[in-house]
Amino acid sequence: MKILITGASSGLGLQLAQDYLLEKHQVFACGRNAEKLANHFQHSDASTLVFDSTNKEQTDATLACVETLDLLILNAGTCRYVDNPMQLDATLFTDVFSTNVTGSLNVLAACLPKMKPGSQLVFISSAASRLPLPRAEAYGASKAAIDYLAQTLEISLVPKGIACSLVQPGFIDTPLTQKNDFPMPWLMSVAEASQKIRRGIARRQRLIRFPWSLHLCFSLLHMLPHSLWASLARQFINRT
Numbered sequence: 545m546k547i548l549i550t551g552a553s554s555g556l557g558l559q560l561a562q563d564y565l566l567e568k569h570q571v572f573a574c575g576r577n578a579e580k581l582a583n584h585f586q587h588s589d590a591s592t593l594v595f596d597s598t599n600k601e602q603t604d605a606t607l608a609c610v611e612t613l614d615l616l617i618l619n620a621g622t623c624r625y626v627d628n629p630m631q632l633d634a635t636l637f638t639d640v641f642s643t644n645v646t647g648s649l650n651v652l653a654a655c656l657p658k659m660k661p662g663s664q665l666v667f668i669s670s671a672a673s674r675l676p677l678p679r680a681e682a683y684g685a686s687k688a689a690i691d692y693l694a695q696t697l698e699i700s701l702v703p704k705g706i707a708c709s710l711v712q713p714g715f716i717d718t719p720l721t722q723k724n725d726f727p728m729p730w731l732m733s734v735a736e737a738s739q740k741i742r743r744g745i746a747r748r749q750r751l752i753r754f755p756w757s758l759h760l761c762f763s764l765l766h767m768l769p770h771s772l773w774a775s776l777a778r779q780f781i782n783r784t
């Protein structure tokens with residue numbers, strides 16, 4: 545398969561790229577940081593593509609060299625937390641949304657014409673989009689936008705023969721979470737997360753959720769009266 549992965553210079557995207565290379569697929573590994581990409585992929589058959597996905601011109605120009613794709617994994621993302629809800633910082637929201645939403649859309653717009661019937665689109669969202677989690681106002685909202693985009697495209701791309709998968713992982717041990725200052729239940733290794741995502745993609749699953757224990761917990765929390773959930777969430781935030 546010809547596979548393009550964004551955010552392949554670090555964490556989950558890097559692991560997915562390395563795992564697909566081991567399976568002898570043709571991989572386009574994308575990222576902003578040329579040095580990191582070169583270090584990780586210099587002894588591999590991957591093609592590295594360096595661009596900032598929030599910059600549409602740069603994204604279009606760099607991706608022009610890709611002719612066709614069987615699998616596009618929109619993985620590049622960032623997370624910033626809101627520490628004081630009384631001092632909302634619009635630039636924080638803009639930063640998170642431009643990487644997680646606009647960046648994904650720029651890559652998607654450039655790549656969709658290269659995708660033929662039978663190809664697959666994969667959106668890396670987050671379990672955080674399932675519940676209103678204090679401090680994740682910007683991150684959770686950006687991933688909820690990705691959920692909606694993936695779920696609508698899943699319907700509208702049927703006539704084109706392009707399948708969509710939405711991935712909602714829990715906590716994965718990557719540079720993104722290594723700076724977190726709170727407990728991360730069911731933290732998973734990046735190798736295990738990659739395995740679960742690749743298995744879901746191979747089965748053409750429309751929804752790939754893991755770990756199951758976290759998602760079961762979230763489903764149960766969803767059923768609670770809102771006031772009870774709000775009180776639990778406030779207690780959790782006060783402890784951290």
Ligand SMILES: NC(=O)c1ccc[n+]([C@@H]2O[C@H](COP(=O)([O-])OP(=O)(O)OC[C@H]3O[C@@H](n4cnc5c(N)ncnc54)[C@H](OP(=O)(O)O)[C@@H]3O)[C@@H](O)[C@H]2O)c1
Pocket residue numbers: 550551552553554555556557574575576577578580595596597598619620621622623643647668669670671712713714715716717718719720721
């Ligand atoms: N880790 C978790 O617990 C977790 C849980 C749920 C969902 N996710 C999602 O999984 C995805 C990967 O996260 P990760 O944990 O692997 O994070 P990470 O290690 O911080 O990697 C983020 C990747 O995104 C790239 N990136 C960021 N901004 C970019 C931009 N403007 N243009 C192009 N590339 C950009 C980075 O490239 P450079 O290094 O080159 O800048 C890097 O390769 C994200 O969408 C994240 O929201 C992660």
